[in-house]
Every structure is written in structure tokens, then in C-alpha cells.
Amino acid sequence: MFVGHYGPSFGLRRASGGVPLWVLFLAVQLVDVLWAILIMAGVEKVRITPGFTASSPLDLYYMPYTHSLAASAAWAVIFGTLAGLVWGRRGGVVVGLCVISHWILDLPVHVADLPLWGDAHKVGLGLWDRPVIAFALEAGVLFLGTAIYAQHARGKLAVWIFAVVMLAIQTTNFVMPPPAEPPQFAMMALSSYVAFAAAAWLVEKRWGQGLEVSATAGVTRR
Ligand SMILES: [Zn+2]
Secondary structure: OOHHHHHHHHHHOHHHOOOOHHHHHHHHOHHHHHHHHHHHOOOOEEEEOOOOOOOOOEEEEEOOOOOOHHHHHHHHHHHHHHHHHHHHHHHHHHHHHHHHHHHHHHHHHOOOOEEEEOOEEEEOOOHHHOHHHHHHHHHHHHHHHHHHHHOOEOOHHHHHHHHHHHHHHHHHHHHOOOOOOHHHHHHHHHHHHHHHHHHHHHHHHHHOEOEEEEOOOEEEEO
16 A cells, blocks of 8 residues: 555544644655665565566565564554654654554555564455555545545645545556666655655645644644
8 A cells, every 4th residue: 555544644633733744644654664764775575576466566575674563563652652752642642543554554455464573474455456446445545534634724625636646646656667676666665755745744834734723722823
């Protein structure tokens, strides 16, 4: 899953208190950001096998430090705690939930390559082999989050256009030739996470949720 991960970022933005959307964009992809770094460092492993699944050429055969349930939960606690220092408990909890949501949303689409802990007991429901269902799920999760976010956005149309553009970018994955080498792919993935977070910053600044309803301080203009 790629853009579907951003559903929780949008959907939980308001509940977070004051955590910016771009931070939540990075949080939902945190384990993939770490994955890209560890692939480039040669610690985690991926093979690029065209046709490995109908939706993705990635044979993700070794990723215990980022995509095991245990590791994902640990990253969620670590980053949730750090975020809590900046944005308070509510914000920290939401950041933690966003981090762990990545594994939960990867579960239906990945083949059995997601370990429960270490490199063992791998799970995955394999919807990537049913591209239409996988795509519908991805779009559904993204748009559900977008709908929740847009309710309180200043520029609802702009927010929706942003979500649709993200989904459109995702569809180019189907027509683009598969990446040649894992490090190249990891670099590309990493750049796209940063670019999407930057876009989220811009979209929120211009068209996003302007009024923060803080649990303790009432309504404050941000
Ligand atoms: Zn992932």
C-alpha cells in the first residue's frame, strides 16, 4: 500500500490536537522511510522480480527491523513518545497510531512477508494479486480520511484535488517500468515520502484546517 497509508493522516489530524498534517504524513510512512534507509544501507533486503505480484515487483523477503509487527509497535512507541514531548499526550498518541497503522494497512495487500517478530511468522493477505480490489481498498482508505479532514478544511475542493492527484501518481506505478536496483528504488521511495509530506505542508497551509480545537485551550487560531 502506498497512498492509502495517508488515510489515517487525514482522518486523525483533527483528533491530534495540533500535530501538523505533514508530520502525520511522515508518521504513517515512518517504517517505510526507515525501510528505504535500511535497504540503501544493505541491512534489509528486497528482490525486484517483475510480476512477483500483479501490483508490485517487490519481493520483500527480509525486513525484520521495519515491517515486523513487533518492530512497528516499537517504532510507534518511540516516535509517539517523542511527538508527545512536542505536541502533548494527545498528539503523541495520534502519531503512535499513525506509525502502527502502516503495518495494519500493509497486512491486507502484502503477500506473507510481514513478520510478527524478527524474521519469523510472516503474514499478509496478498491482495496485491487482486489489483482491482487492492486499488479500491487503497482509494477507499485514502478518501475516507480525506472526507473526514475536508469537513473542517478551508479549501475543501483543493484538499480533494490533492487526494485525487496522490492516487493518480500511484497509478503511474502500474505503467512505469519496474525499478532496476533496490537502492535506486529505495531512493525513489524515500524522495516520494518527503515530497508528499512537503505537499501536505503546503496544502494544509493554504487550504487545510485553520481552526484548532484543542482539548484544553478551546479554539485557537493557528
Ligand atoms: Zn511498508
